[in-house]
Amino acid sequence: MTSPVPQVIPCVDIQSGRAVRLYEGDPDRETVYFDSPLAAARHWADLGAGFLHLVDLDAATGRGENRAVIAEIVRELGVPVEVGGGVRDRAAAQTLLDAGVQRVVIGTAAVRRPELVAELIADYGPGRVVVSLDARGLEVATHGWAEGSGVQVGELTPRLAGAGLHTLIFTDVTRDGTLRGLDRDLMRQVRGLWRGELIVGGGVADTDDVRLLAEEGIEGAIVGRAIYEGTLPYPVRL
Template identity: 85%
Template sequence: MSAAFPPVPLVIPCVDIQSGRAVRLFEGDPERETVYFESPLDAARHWASLGAGLLHLVDLDAATGRGENRPVIAQIVQELGVPVEVGGGIRDRESAEVLLAAGVQRVVIGTAAVKTPELVSDLLAAHGPERVVVSLDARGLEVATHGWVAGSGVQVGDLTPRLHAAGLQTLIFTDVTRDGTLRGLNRDLMREVRTLWPGELIVGGGVADETDVRLLAEEGIEGAIVGRAIYEGTLAYPVRL
């Protein structure tokens, strides 16, 4: 009898949008960017052409209060026909509703999940768990907010029971200290977060190569959001283990 292997975790290409370009930041610092595509639409087209079944878009300008990139996000949604989730600066129901009405598959709530948790409950009640995701970006297990520039004093384990009770199905966890660094996932931290969240877990922060994808499978983590590794080719996309 052949050995049973766990399914290959989902690798979700990330398109971070800052000042109208597709970039990646080092450790979340908006001043330490690498531009990969002058057009986020071209970046999204690239990953869609390689078979991406889901794209993760982050409006970095909205996250840091420097502006927003809704027109290009709407263009990506309308042109590609690939499911898209969008995060960055979604801190009230109106901004979430605008994106959902534009055809975004699901909105990603970050800072507001800490500051105004009732927003998550309201959106889940209105649209269901298929349209709403929460992203907890953290240094260690302390959640970072407002585009990762502020520590919240709130621990991931303080939030996960409430989020699960509210009906959330999918949680994104990002290790801010490794995001964009190609240093590899922090296995101990990923394992700890896995114990804290009973639903679908998508992680990010430092994915470098196939070793990290195998780590996800070994720890029972459903997927990862990946940027720099697939842009620079240290992880071949689409991923086949």
């Protein structure tokens, strides 16, 4: 018996004020899909998206930030969004949450400063905080995916569960933006390591990948290139 149809969450990656997708997370290998991130977000909202995943790539790589653009999307669309990229301290998280972001996505800081996750959950509740573990295999990558941390996903998941985390995002960095499809074995391993809500990314290409998620009991996927280029029709119907 399979799970219900997983939620497909459109992703809007923002770099230099434009909506882009990166190949394997490389900021120098971008494809621009919309000059305006607001136009990209509105496109998916108009197609029925009930939730959006925004990534501030400039903040993630230390090249700047796009908070004004993000605030405009929140203000203009009224669709719940989560935001990741460069959320490495309390001030950055608070700025986004105060701007109306539904939940913040903690990446590098979950590895380097795990106490931040517990503090934010205690202050804002588990519905406002998500952790994203972006990995090559099961080794977590940090600082905009540029560095290997030497830390395994399985070392972090018990600690995150103990901090009260409800939702985990796992991204397969080696497949992100490639349309290569999901790695079933890796998805199954991560599902075994995390029993809370699991949202995955990296390589989703078509409806077969969405069916794979349902078969493995994974609640959702963050999808970019596949829905921008139409290899996965959106809204998704199996």
